[in-house]
Amino acid sequence: MSALHGIVERLRESRGFRHKRDISGVLSRLPHPAVAIGDDCAAIPDGDGYLLFAIEGMVSDFVRAMPWFAGYSSVMVNVSDIYAMGGRPIAIVDALWSGSADEANDVLAGMAAASKAYDVPIVGGHTNVRSDGAQLAVSIVGRARKLLTSFVARPGDALIMAVDLRGHYEEPYPFWNASVSAPERRARGDFELLPELAEASLCDAAKDISMGGVLGTALMLLECSKVGARIDLDAVPRPDDPDFERWLRAFPSFGFVLSVRQEHVDAVLARFASRSLACAVIGQVDASQEVVVTRAHENALLWNLREEPFICAR
Secondary structure (H helix, E strand, C coil): CCHHHHHHHHHHCCHHHHHHHHHHHHHCCCCCCCCCCCCCCEEEEECCEEEEEEEEEECHHHHHHCHHHHHHHHHHHHHHHHHHCCEEEEEEEEEEECCCHHHHHHHHHHHHHHHHHCCCCEEEEEEECCCCCCEEEEEEEEEECCCCECCCCCCCCEEEEEECCCCEECCCCCEEECCCCCCCCHHHHHHCHHHHHHHCCCCCEEEECCCCHHHHHHHHHHHHHCCEEEEEHHHCCCCCCCCHHHHHCCEECCEEEEEECHHHHHHHHHHHHCCCCEEEEEEEEECCCEEEEEECCEEEEEEECCCCCCCCCC
């Protein structure tokens, strides 16, 4: 087995990929939804735009091990979901379970810090401080004038990765944190690029990089659009770290995959560069419904979306 095929096999069996694959089983048991499922938020037409609605749950071992950062992350990932859809956040509510009020304090402090950093108010929720375990879920609403969505990538598009490399791993987890230590207003200012791209008609297809890493995120976007791609791993923006495979699994505080028409590529790259964010073309979208990765003159099939669903129910 080649080195690249080994990377592909380990990614397919990784926790992030397995969590994303669980989605298809859940969706198959739900009634037919009124809106498309597969985006970072539900996008509900509302007046001259869209109401955006999303929720994120934190895994319990993360909440127990890093309660402050889990609280911070619960807000951050919801904010990222809203911006990934071309929207701007309005407000957040939470549901928190803990064994005591003292145990809840660090989680709440982290949430408060992120609420301030991203200028999004926490307006209510549910709290239980007499539980037998630590659990946290946070929900968010926002609005978009023009959508970014996972359903409109087209053959011929450039596949682009944008990421903030000014961070570090939160050991031992795969979370790349470029947010907590960012100067005031920078984090939200960086996110504002996404609705600006949508409103300028420079991009209409995007997804934020989540637990599946850049490749799992690309798979979700491509599957929803019923397309494929060839992705050049050598082109992936990365930190100065020898563990490249770990980076492919990383969940960055600011990270997006975008599918961009060729005539807009230079303008999109320039927008991210203007805020010192790493951004590069990492692949090309095609009609194959196969996702092939290449590295150092090798290639390997990551997923055949015609034959095997990733997140979409069949």
